[in-house]
Amino acid sequence: MGRSASPYLLGAPAIVWLVVFFVVPLVTMLSLSIQTCDSITLSLVYAGAATVAALVVAFPVTYWIAFRAKRKNFFLLMLLVPFFVSFVIRTTAWYTLLADNGAILTKLKILHLVPESFHVLATPLAVIGGLAYNYLPFTALPLYVALERIDRRVMEASHDLYATRRVAFTHVVLPLAVPGIFAAFLLTFVPAAGDYVNAAILGGTNTVMIGQVIQKKFLEAADYPAASALSMVLLVLMLVGIAAYAKFLGSRTIEEYV
Numbered sequence: 001m002g003r004s005a006s007p008y009l010l011g012a013p014a015i016v017w018l019v020v021f022f023v024v025p026l027v028t029m030l031s032l033s034i035q036t037c038d039s040i041t042l043s044l045v046y047a048g049a050a051t052v053a054a055l056v057v058a059f060p061v062t063y064w065i066a067f068r069a070k071r072k073n074f075f076l077l078m079l080l081v082p083f084f085v086s087f088v089i090r091t092t093a094w095y096t097l098l099a100d101n102g103a104i105l106t107k108l109k110i111l112h113l114v115p116e117s118f119h120v121l122a123t124p125l126a127v128i129g130g131l132a133y134n135y136l137p138f139t140a141l142p143l144y145v146a147l148e149r150i151d152r153r154v155m156e157a158s159h160d161l162y163a164t165r166r167v168a169f170t171h172v173v174l175p176l177a178v179p180g181i182f183a184a185f186l187l188t189f190v191p192a193a194g195d196y197v198n199a200a201i202l203g204g205t206n207t208v209m210i211g212q213v214i215q216k217k218f219l220e221a222a223d224y225p226a227a228s229a230l231s232m233v234l235l236v237l238m239l240v241g242i243a244a245y246a247k248f249l250g251s252r253t254i255e256e257y258v
Helices: 003-036 038-067 072-084 087-098 103-110 124-134 136-148 152-160 165-176 178-193 197-202 210-219 224-248
Strands: none
Touching: 038 072, 038 124, 038 136, 038 178, 038 210, 038 224, 072 136, 087 103, 087 124, 087 197, 124 136, 124 197, 136 178, 152 165, 165 178, 178 224, 197 210, 210 224
């Protein structure tokens, strides 16, 4: 046994002590918290899925407005007009549309496109769809700003170099839109993760999000310490995302991270 092993032997007692009295309890607490706080995981998953869905819908629309539309302000206003209505009213309207006897499912069942037992309410699909719809402006506006700021001369230069539209989009537009995509993701994900209206109206017992748990502990159970602790956990998770945005995309040029 050479000298290279000596430091490890000398530090072995301290390492064992740290593992037994620090690492093991920490891992145990973490596993228990995950088991007892499934709503946090559900909230993050639903918020992530809704954010991705909103990005998929908003990016083509904002791209068309920024690059193709002649009356940009008009179409941008049309995109935002539905969201002048109350958040709760819009969510309740989706509840009416997606109900088993609603306008959508009734016609689909009459046409035998879906089975009679098919339903959408009280499912993850309904919650994710409601989140994506209600927070669509938080996704669309940063994307539009990022796309609008792209220098059109860069696009012209890519076409002068015989780049196709697809190549120009993937190698010019998309990289330059990365800060806007990241900002849109963050601005949508943060409120969606803490939302409880969509899950309460469109969801069921299997789609309980962290916002519902916090609301019930504050207003119904009066368990203020637990509600505050859950709020702090959610806040820390959101601050991590904001810090990541500020670190990597807040003050650097696009060439450094594309």
